[in-house]
Amino acid sequence: MTGALGLDADEVRGVLVAAGLAPSLNNAQPWRFRVERDRIEVHADPARRLPATDPDDRELRLACGAALFGIRLALRAHGIRPLVTLLPGPEYPGALAVVRRGGSQALDDRTRALIAAMPARRTNREPFRDAPVPVAHRQALVHAAERERSWLHVVTDRDERALVHRLVAKAHGVQAADPAVRAEMAAWTADGGVRDEWVLRDSHAAERPPGEDHGSAPLTVVLSSFYDGPQAGLQSGQALQRVLLTATALGLAASFLSQPIEVRPVRDELRRALGGGLVPQAVLRVGFGSPVPPAPRRPVEDLLCDTGLSTRP
């Protein structure tokens, strides 16, 4: 491993480890990095695409954007101001993003809290506790998305929540009938049943009696971009990770309801339900969760582009 951006090899390794803590659909970890003296490039790992579940690489770009946010934070921990170019063009073949050194920047308390949250963040895998999310926490999550030029819609209306969860169930039905999606999930996840279990549990949550909606536990939120396309996906991935880390720093946990994002006609329905202008990128539930063990991560050596500098002799 070489040094980069003024960091030595061990520090660069730490930056890549931090990036690799990002969430990804089926924990596929579909990112790779190229390290050069003056930059770190983020690439997709084509061997880790999920063509049946994510045919347009939409969620792959979300995950790579989340990993990019990890690089940004890890550089901030070293006092470096990261300078990011999304989709930098043919000069950097295949790169989704390039990160350079944009000078020095002192660490503020909020960023420090996000850095501390990186190793602690987990996707919640147990029922949420029945404790409402305080309004101030909700506002912090919305603000986190705004900081990354994205929009976090908090579903507080009972009918709207029921609609979102109907769309989850509908998309789940489509995917459950698709052997390619089922095979992909079985191949990538240890138990293959995590999503099914969550869909049912969350659909039941939509049937709660009225009166529980305001500050209900957990919240249903939709992260959206203002436009569509690969750049919006990378932007939303950074927003996703900022929202998730903000949640972690506040003692909250989140889980994903990705089915209505993955099934295109259902995504269109969700988009129309949100007013048509915004592009839904992720549906999350956020609340107070239970401790979850860390999901396995790839060793740093496997995260380097083949054609890039290698840690191997």
Ligand SMILES: Cc1cc2nc3c(=O)[nH]c(=O)nc-3n(C[C@H](O)[C@H](O)[C@H](O)COP(=O)(O)O)c2cc1C
């Ligand atoms: C774009 C995206 C979509 C995801 N969709 C789901 C999902 O539908 N169901 C689920 O249980 N987890 C989903 N996850 C969470 C991943 O399974 C999780 O990030 C991965 O297993 C690593 O675990 P961790 O987040 O606890 O580190 C998704 C994550 C991302 C980034």
